[in-house]
């Protein structure tokens with residue numbers, strides 16, 4: 001859009017109002033400008049059309065003398081509701097307010113942009129969700145630099161990542177609301193498109209290295225440690241500079257934390273999705289409760305919720321911190337009274353973390369201070385509760401003493417202050433002598449006037465004389481018609497109504513002037529007193545933030561303890577010997593909605609590969625997932641759904657579960673499957689947990705079988721990871737007789753008179769049979785079709801049981817420890833071509 005143009009029609013020049021609009025709009029080209037005209041925020045021209053489309057508003061037209069342009073508007077009164085919707089749709093919004101009252105009808109009033117809003121830089125509580133709200137910035141250099149900034153709490157962190165997939169995984173964990181891409185990334189159309197498709201997030205430009213660098217220096221004085229790598233420095237600088245353009249000042253951002261993603265358990269985007277940690281993956285499933293987060297999130301405060309999310313994002317690798325988390329959870333599991341009291345107190349807490357940020361930013365309202373006061377009032381009680389419980393004692397010790405500041409607020413503010421800071425009614429009697437004096441003066445004036453009614457009645461003999469007040473005339477004396485003759489000469493008539501008149505006297509006017517003056521001064525004084533109070537409270541903002549951190553941690557412990565008790569979880573033990581023993585394990589989410597059959601699992605250094613067979617619908621995938629979820633829960637410090645669990649500390653969990661088509665990405669199901677398998681085989685270590693479900697089913701049977709077979713061997717011999725391999729290829733059950741650390745297990749089902757019965761029970765040994773046809777019968781396929789399928793199956797089995805020996809020999813001779821995945825694929829392709837040739841001639 002060029003400057004000073006506006007979509008519209010007409011010969012004339014732009015009318016002054018629209019000229020003003022265009023000038024402001026052009027000053028903020030990346031923003032949607034909302035332009036106050038009286039009670040509405042309006043947009044014109046093309047922006048009116050965008051606004052109307054985004055919010056489903058009626059498009060009207062603004063017509064001035066010789067010019068007509070589209071117009072759409074939203075009421076000033078309910079602007080927040082609309083802002084929320086605009087931000088969710090990825091709009092950046094600039095709000096231009098009227099800066100003066102319109103004195104004459106046609107006079108053009110001054111307008112200024114008073115607020116900028118973007119999805120990733122929100123500070124206003126009513127536009128924020130309880131979750132963290134990140135602005136991310138990405139730049140390249142020595143790897144990918146990722147910076148994450150949440151201005152609502154002041155959190156500023158980042159990491160260096162060395163592959164695109166690692167970057168995507170990291171971003172998937174944080175779910176930023178807005179992303180800034182460095183020009184070298186923004187200009188790569190393929191990157192930008194893939195990025196947008198994956199994250200459905202707003203990409204913003206405005207990445208300037210020089211400005212970023214200056215912003216970092218201005219914010220922190222010198223470059224904070226951790227920002228030495230150029231990619232990270234550029235990203236952090238861009239994020240900060242961008243947020244500063246929106247917010248002007250960000251005193252709540254006090255430092256930068258660089259973290260190392262490898263210091264935590266690695267969970268890829270695929271794994272997080274497959275395990276339904278943060279969101280349900282089943283098609284059509286929208287219920288956020290059907291996730292691990294949904295089950296565990298029994299936190300009572302927003303900071304607690306954010307902390308739980310961050311623990312789930314980054315499970316730990318070291319035992320010591322996990323044991324201290326588990327100790328804390330256990331203390332709260334054991335003592336129900338303590339847990340109840342802690343959770344009740346937390347429930348009354350406000351979001352101290354964001355309150356602290358608003359305090360630092362000088363944005364706290366009187367209501368914020370009042371909420372702070374109430375929250376701080378709970379600290380002594382909480383401290384008292386925690387003392388005497390060694391695993392929780394350290395929390396009590398880290399809780400700062402903020403009693404003095406609480407008392408100060410309590411003595412200063414009224415208990416339920418108004419939202420507006422400039423209209424009085426904020427400060428209590430007895431806090432500020434000057435204010436008290438002003439109020440006293442106004443009070444005296446009002447008392448004098450109240451008493452005037454009586455004295456003047458007496459003096460004038462007008463029995464029903466009344467003193468009244470209205471906004472136009474101020475105080476007046478009111479006399480009804482029959483008493484007009486008694487009105488003294490010095491009274492001045494103000495207003496004549498049907499049967500009465502209103503008068504003023506010099507004395508009344510003077511009193512009124514004094515009252516008004518005292519009141520105005522009192523309101524001003526209150527504002528000043530409030531600002532002083534706020535500044536004083538802001539001095540301890542850092543301590544408030546610290547209290548928020550301690551309480552967030554406590555909240556997570558209490559939530560995990562509550563879940564442990566409510567759902568019957570047990571404390572996991574970590575094995576340094578590499579034992580993985582689960583007794584009566586359950587799936588934490590499935591068990592919430594179904595009667596659940598618990599199952600055991602036993603793996604260890606000598607039993608690393610479990611081949612799991614059984615009919616469809618038996619529960620193989622569920623068993624795989626529950627194993628991973630138990631490990632993940634244990635490594636955030638949660639109790640786990642089982643009778644007992646011993647497990648090693650896994651460095652990563654890999655999953656290849658369920659077919660995930662990537663239609664928009666243009667890759668076939670099989671291709672996605674192979675790429676994921678390749679990534680697993682490359683990255684898994686002896687300390688990883690690998691879950692593979694039906695590898696190879698996306699291609700022809702023999703290709704699939706051969707690949708599955710080879711993958712099992714590779715995992716067993718070369719990788720040595722803990723592997724659960726669920727499969728329909730019955731042939732794979734022969735593996736344990738050839739691989740020393742492999743075992744068979746199956747999910748039990750039995751054919752009964754009326755069909756197949758699932759027991760969902762995992763038992764040792766291979767399944768006796770493939771039940772695919774039985775499941776198909778259950779599903780109601782026509783019996784003629786099933787009979788035909790049976791005869792085809794018999795034919796295939798007969799053929800399969802007399803395998804081509806030469807092919808098998810060749811397969812067996814292949815040394816997998818010396819074979820790259822690519823060579824394996826080429827080899828398989830050759831085998832397949834030969835097998836296919838034979839199959840063609842031997843069709844049943």
Ligand SMILES: Nc1ncnc2c1ncn2[C@@H]1O[C@H](COP(=O)(O)OP(=O)(O)OP(=O)(O)O)[C@@H](O)[C@H]1O
Nearest residue numbers: 590595596597615616617618619620621622623760
């Ligand atoms: N241990 C269990 N107790 C109770 N219900 C279970 C159990 N395990 C699985 N189920 C239920 O059985 C159904 C099938 O489970 P799942 O998807 O794990 O089967 P599967 O063997 O992987 O099937 P397929 O081979 O078709 O993918 C699910 O609806 C699940 O809720």
